[in-house]
Structures are given as C-alpha cells and as structure tokens.
Amino acid sequence: MKKLAIYTLAAALLGSTLYAVSAAEKAAEPAQAAAPAEAAKEPPVCFESRKGASEVTQKEVKPGLPNVKCSPTTGAALWYGDPYDGTVPMGKMPGLEKLPAGHAVVKPRSEKLALMPMCGTACHNGVGPNANPPTLPKDKRAKPNPTMEAMVPDLANLQHGRGRIWCMDCHHTTKRNMLVDHFGDPISFDQPQLLCGKCHGDKLRDWRDGIHGKRIGEFTSTGKKRWFTCTECHNPHNVQDGARNRGFAQLQPEPPPQLPKGMKDAKHEKLHPIPH
C-alpha cells in the first residue's frame, strides 16, 4: 500500500515536472518553429522561357490563387495567375502609337543582370588607360580577357552573325551598361528589340505585330499585354545553340502522356509498317 503511494507520488511529481518542462518548451516553440518553417517554405522561383533569363517568384495574388505555377519536373513556369507580375511600361516603340498607354508592359531585364551596375563604373568607366574614349582594337577582334570570357565563354568565336560582328556592334563604347543603336546613342537593356531590330528588321516587324515572339495577358489587339523581349527567349551570345541552329537553347521537356493501357513502354511507336 505504502509502496503504491510512493509510486503514485513519484509519478505525480514526475508528471508535474514533465508538464512544466513541456509548457516551457511550448512557449519557446512558436519562435523556434517560425524560423525553420519560413526557411522551408521558401517560395519557388520558376524560369519563364529559358533558363538564365526571366524568372518569377511564386506568391499569392488572391487567397488560394498563385501568380504562377511551376512545373514540378523542370521548374518552368506552367501557368499564369497574374501575367503582369513585376512588369513596367515598355516605353515608346515606333509603330505602336495606337496602343492605349500602359497596355504594353515588359519585365525589366537589367534587374536580373547582377554585374551590370558595375560594368559602367568598376571597369569600363569611360576613361581608358591610353585615351578617352578608350582605344579599340583596329581589327575588331575581342582581346583575350579572363573576366569577360568567364561571362561569355565564346567571346573570341562569337556565335552571332557568323563571325561578322563583334562586341561593340551591340554594346555602347563608353556606357557599358547600355546597348547601342545605329547613331551611337545608348539603348536600355530593357529594350533590346531596338538593338536587335537594327539587323533583324523583318523579325522586329513581326514581333511588333505580335506574330513573332511571346506575349501574355489579353488577346484583343488593344488589350493589355506583357511583351517578351528578344533576350528572354534568345541568348544573344550563343543564338545558334550549336549544331541545331534554331535560335533556342535546349530545354528539358515535360513528362510524356500516359501509355496506352497494357503497354509497358513506347516501343510500339518506333515500329514502322514499312521496314527501313
């Protein structure tokens, strides 16, 4: 009997201690739990047309409605709840005067280019070692330069224009955080179409009319749209993408459809009725 009482007392004591401990833990929990949960719930970032170009961070625009859905397989943007997320007005574009103001928006690309703020200050500050403006090689061949080659590996053998253009045909000589037009005037990195249209005029016309390139938002001809500019789909430094020569970087495809019932693999698709 006595033994039992002692056990009970011990159990009660233990219990109360445990309770006290757990209560203390509970009090500490919210603060602790909040930090890892936030770290774990890092919102997914999906790339839009190709890896290395525009990205979009997932967030909610309305309760239960995300601004974008990312593919679980490839990480590409698969669905837009808000097509105008993170965009700014495109600015003046010849031939688009009829569009209502603010109905053509683009995603600023310069924010994505991490090194760009330094280009025009740290290295190319407009004051060359020998002269002002800095001297340019007469043969228009890029000089071997480890910093630049780290960013653009094919610098000496640029796969654009089949060797007939060089850096300064597109980049401004003294304002390196700008592109350049035919008059030598600077163009923003957010409006690469003004640069690309210098040579690809037919493509620029088709892009302006909406039959080349991608745009999202409203389909009516005067609707509000987000325009994808040239560099969001094409990599200007390697536009031919090797032997394939189609202008697009290769991507990982999304998964294939379900196999027909009873089929284990898709070998049947490769069987031609006529052998060859």
Add this chain to the structure above:
Amino acid sequence: MTTKETPKACPAEEQPSVCTAPPASADPAASAPKTSRRDFLKAGGMLSMSTLMGTAALMTQSDDAHAAAEWAEHFQKNYRLMTDAEKAEARARLERRYSQEYGKQVTVDTTGPQPGVLMGYALNIRKCIGCRRCVHACVAENNQSRGTKPGEKIEWIQVLRMERGKFEQGKMDHGYPEGLGIQVGGNAYTPAGQVLEGQYHYTPEAVPEQDATYMPIACMQCEKPPCVKVCPVRTTYREADGPVVIDYNWCIGCRMCMGACPYWARRINLTSPVLPKEEMNPVTHYLGNRPRMRGVVEKCHWCLQRTRHGRYPACVEVCPVGARKFGNLLDPESEVSKILERKNVFRLKAELNTFPKFFYFYD
C-alpha cells in the same frame, strides 16, 4: 375552368402525386421540413415524373449541396435551351456544390459569346521545340483528371515528334527487299522528308532534338465539325464565337464523336476523374473547365473561362518560344489575322472539309 389557368398549389401534407402544380412553383420552404428526404426518395421511386421533379425541387433546398445539385442536374434542360434564369439557377447550384466539394470559392461562369468575336488560333511549327509545356499548362488550367492508373490521366493537347528522313547519295540504288535491286517506292530506302509515323512518348534529355520536328495537335474547333454531326443527343455544338463545346450533363458517353473526330481531340472519362482539391482551378466556365463526371467526353474549348474575358488561353501563355498565337479573326489587327495575311498557312487534313479555325504556319 379556373383550375386549368391557375394550377392549385400543392399542400405540404398531401401526396405529391396528387398535385398538379408545377414543382418549380411549389413552395419547398413550406413543405421541406415536414417530410424527410427518405420519404421523398421512396415516393420518387414509385411515382410519376412530376413527382420526381417535385422531389428534385425539394432536394435542391437540402443542406448537402452535392446531392442537391445531382438531383437538379438530372432534370435540367440542355444548356442551349435554358433560359437566362435557368442558367443562373444552374450556375448558383454548381458553385455551391463545387465550393463545398473542393473546399474553396469556386465560380462557374456562364458568359456567352461576345459580339464581334470569332476566335482563331495559329501555331508556328518551325518554332515548336516539343517541350510539352502547353500540354501541362492545359491540365493545370482545365481541371483534367490526373490520376496514375490507366485511363485516369487526361491531356487534351498532344505533341507529335516526327523524325526527319534524308536523301543520301549512297542509297540511290537501294531497294526493298534488300539485295534484289528491286525498287519499291522511292529509291532512297530511308523514308525521306518528314516521317509521318510520329511519337507521342518521346523522352529525350533535352529538346529540340537535332533530327526531329514537332507538331502539337489539339481540337481544331472546326467550322464543320464531324463530332457535332454525329452526336445523337445534340450535346456538342459550335458556339457563335467559334469553339466547339459540350454540355457535359447531356453527354451520354456513346463516344460517337471520338470516332468521328479526325484529329483525335476528344477524351472520355472512363473512370471517375481524379482532381486533387489543392490543384483544382476554381475559376471555371459551365461549358469549359468545370469538373467533369465519369462517363462523359471532354475536349479543348480554347479556355472559354479565359478567352470570353479577353485573356489568352493557358497554352499560349506558357509556350517558351511563342509558337502559339491566338486572336479574333474578325479583327484585322489581331495576331491571327496578321498571320493569315502574311505567312504560309495550312490546315491539318484540309481535304476532309472540316474547315478548322486552327492554322499551322511557318516563316
């Protein structure tokens, strides 16, 4: 003759079969609490159609939105024959049911064709890289079934991979059967040009592949749709602004339309659709992406829930190369009109006289 002009109202205590009053005008609020659902079901089993309809009218007032909607759906008209009031009623009923079923605020749009709009689609086949993003965007937008068992995964768009054949000097004299020097057909031995036996289940590391071309196919929204001609219950039809739609409630799942479609664009829900709550898209249209039931046929409808409000279809928005174009054919400034004006355009299986509003082009 007063009884004929004003049908007498149905007293709650009376057996429903005795009443002549149309059930819609019966006051369910007065009668519902006095009779249990079981009694009504029993009565419904034994009695005439009007009784059933009376029961349905009462069922719509029940707390269980799902049961109420099912009952009411059994007695609703074909969507095209509904009055605006009936459409609004059907819409409210479905919104209640889906919201309860999927645990979020679901809207069922009933917006009709907009004046001056005829939708058209164009696809640049030289640009398509075969990445299948359009396929999966369509699934995310349109609430298709996405289970893993056979028949539970439904995709409306298919991307066909076609090999490229070659003409080769060394094969000039080759023939079939090999060694006999007898030529059957062409003399290049390898089928040259585009090899038309396509693959749907290709899985390379990266696309586009060097020796392949891709051809996405979905519903062509024909102007003379064979599926509409063959449907025995007239539940599939062409809307005034272009898309061919299905009133899912009236589809009997006979699959005549699937046999008639030359583009393999229709899919049937052989099993109950698998649609996880958190993945369900709550913005729906009655004729579009609202959740489907087992045993009905479904198809691409150019995202009616988006396009009726001016938005691009989901597949257009995700295509990474901008190969997909959508616009109003009646607007000369629209993207599709410009393509028809300037580019080399063809329609698939034009010889069948289906007159698709889906154009393939290249530049």
